[in-house]
Amino acid sequence: xxxxxxxxxxxxxxxxxxxxxxxxxxxxxxxxxxxxxxxxxxxxxxxxxxxxxxxxxxxxxxxxxxxxxxxxxxxxxxxxxxxxxxxxxxxxxxxxxxxxxxxxxxxxxx
Amino acid sequence: xxxxxxxxxxxxxxxxxxxxxxxxxxxxxxxxxxxxxxxxxxxxxxxxxxxxxxxxxxxxxxxxxxxxxxxxxxxxxxxxxxxxxxxxxxxxxxxxxxxxxxxxxxxxxxxx
Numbered sequence: 001x002x003x004x005x006x007x008x009x010x011x012x013x014x015x016x017x018x019x020x021x022x023x024x025x026x027x028x029x030x031x032x033x034x035x036x037x038x039x040x041x042x043x044x045x046x047x048x049x050x051x052x053x054x055x056x057x058x059x060x061x062x063x064x065x066x067x068x069x070x071x072x073x074x075x076x077x078x079x080x081x082x083x084x085x086x087x088x089x090x091x092x093x094x095x096x097x098x099x100x101x102x103x104x105x106x107x108x109x110x
Numbered sequence: 111x112x113x114x115x116x117x118x119x120x121x122x123x124x125x126x127x128x129x130x131x132x133x134x135x136x137x138x139x140x141x142x143x144x145x146x147x148x149x150x151x152x153x154x155x156x157x158x159x160x161x162x163x164x165x166x167x168x169x170x171x172x173x174x175x176x177x178x179x180x181x182x183x184x185x186x187x188x189x190x191x192x193x194x195x196x197x198x199x200x201x202x203x204x205x206x207x208x209x210x211x212x213x214x215x216x217x218x219x220x221x222x
Contacts (some may be wrong), residue, residue, distance in 0.1 A: 042214040099210060101153035
């Protein structure tokens with residue numbers, strides 16, 4: 001996974017709860033991103049960051065916040081979880097021309 | 111919004127069969143096309159990055175071609191094996207944010 005770690009691996013939330021999905025890398029890559037994967041939808045970009053202090057929205061940003069206070073960490077926050085956010089979440093770094101994905105977090109919102 | 115289409119959605123083949131699938135994309139403002147292999151319960155794994163019209167890339171029994179003028183790429187698997195069973199994703203580097211735009215994937219199942 002090119003040194004990309006994600007925690008937790010699995011999480012179950014109730015509607016309205018908040019939580020943070022963690023993503024970390026130790027290779028000093030500037031570009032990091034978050035995707036969600038839903039059946040029949042492929043991978044969709046939520047938010048991305050081109051470096052510490054810089055974040056931007058992707059295709060499906062609503063309901064999620066991100067921050068990039070350090071190069072190593074790029075947490076994804078769900079402010080008030082909804083069943084529609086049940087998904088598998090992947091964090092990725094960009095190395096050269098290729099994106100490398102972390103192992104994923106499987107989130108279920110009841 | 112860039113649209114990346116993959117066909118077929120799913121494919122079932124017998125061990126030993128050769129197979130191929132298609133990724134279609136807008137041909138204007140092309141920069142790069144990526145292929146990923148995604149096994150169930152794992153993260154997507156990069157296969158190829160293709161940038162030039164006419165590019166051909168190969169990794170073992172898997173190869174890919176690129177036609178940027180007509181906007182398509184083919185992925186070929188020669189002599190499919192059960193371990194080739196996975197979803198194969200293509201992604202176009204582009205969009206207003208210069209990010210990867212993924213297709214929905216082709217799910218390949220290889221029966222022994």
